[in-house]
Amino acid sequence: MLPSEKAQTVMVWWSIIFLLIFAVAWWGLLHMMPPPDASLTSDEIAAFYLENGSDIRWGAMIASWVSAFMIPLAAVVAIQMARFEKGVPAWSILAFAGGITMSMFLVFPPICWGVAAFTVTRAPEVTTLMHELATLTLTSTDQYYVFMWFPLAYVSIAYKGHDELSPFPRWYGWFTLWCAIAFEVGALVFHFKTGPFSWNGALVFWMPLVLFFLWLAVTYYQLLRALPLQLAAAEAEEI
Numbered sequence: 001m002l003p004s005e006k007a008q009t010v011m012v013w014w015s016i017i018f019l020l021i022f023a024v025a026w027w028g029l030l031h032m033m034p035p036p037d038a039s040l041t042s043d044e045i046a047a048f049y050l051e052n053g054s055d056i057r058w059g060a061m062i063a064s065w066v067s068a069f070m071i072p073l074a075a076v077v078a079i080q081m082a083r084f085e086k087g088v089p090a091w092s093i094l095a096f097a098g099g100i101t102m103s104m105f106l107v108f109p110p111i112c113w114g115v116a117a118f119t120v121t122r123a124p125e126v127t128t129l130m131h132e133l134a135t136l137t138l139t140s141t142d143q144y145y146v147f148m149w150f151p152l153a154y155v156s157i158a159y160k161g162h163d164e165l166s167p168f169p170r171w172y173g174w175f176t177l178w179c180a181i182a183f184e185v186g187a188l189v190f191h192f193k194t195g196p197f198s199w200n201g202a203l204v205f206w207m208p209l210v211l212f213f214l215w216l217a218v219t220y221y222q223l224l225r226a227l228p229l230q231l232a233a234a235e236a237e238e239i
Contacts, residue, residue, distance in 0.1 A: 011072035019069045032113065034206070056113055057117050060117065061114065074099020077223075140190060142187065164229055
């Protein structure tokens with residue numbers, strides 16, 4: 001049987017590999033980096049899907065297959081948070097629940113883009129509806145992120161016991177809290193079709209995108225740094 005630290009390392013790399021595949025499919029096939037302007041007409045949206053339909057269908061297939069990459073990461077984050085908590089790890093359980101529900105809103109948009117591209121001869125208004133549903137789901141659904149990030153930030157900042165074996169020092173907690181707050185602007189996307197609050201704007205698309213991938217990179221690094229140290233410490237105790 002694998003020691004827990006080795007199993008957690010496997011989960012982290014599983015998440016990383018799926019994330020990289022997701023990013024390549026999103027960037028290279030879905031043509032949603034960034035999405036087309038929200039101000040386009042239904043005929044222009046239909047033309048976009050007609051021109052890129054094959055790419056989008058392949059991208060939807062690949063991206064939706066790997067888009068639940070947050071689940072193994074959320075499991076490891078929750079396990080590591082539980083190292084700080086005594087008794088029932090309530091904050092860790094909440095963070096795990098938030099992490100797995102985050103995945104739903106990464107899985108759903110590629111599926112809807114694929115549906116929009118599935119039949120390109122339908123009425124343009126129908127294609128536009130599926131496109132808008134997918135893109136607004138991606139950019140506005142910050143509701144579940146807070147249920148992972150706020151507990152993680154709280155445990156990192158408020159709990160004692162930080163040492164070299166901890167992947168979540170206090171600075172990481174403040175960084176996670178900053179990311180969580182920045183994501184909240186996404187809810188404004190329903191009111192804007194142009195400018196920084198539109199679905200391809202600086203504050204609703206680019207800022208959360210950069211912060212999300214930066215948070216993932218920092219989290220992966222912190223976990224992959226701490227897990228070997230925890231494994232070595234566990235093996236030393238057995239000797």
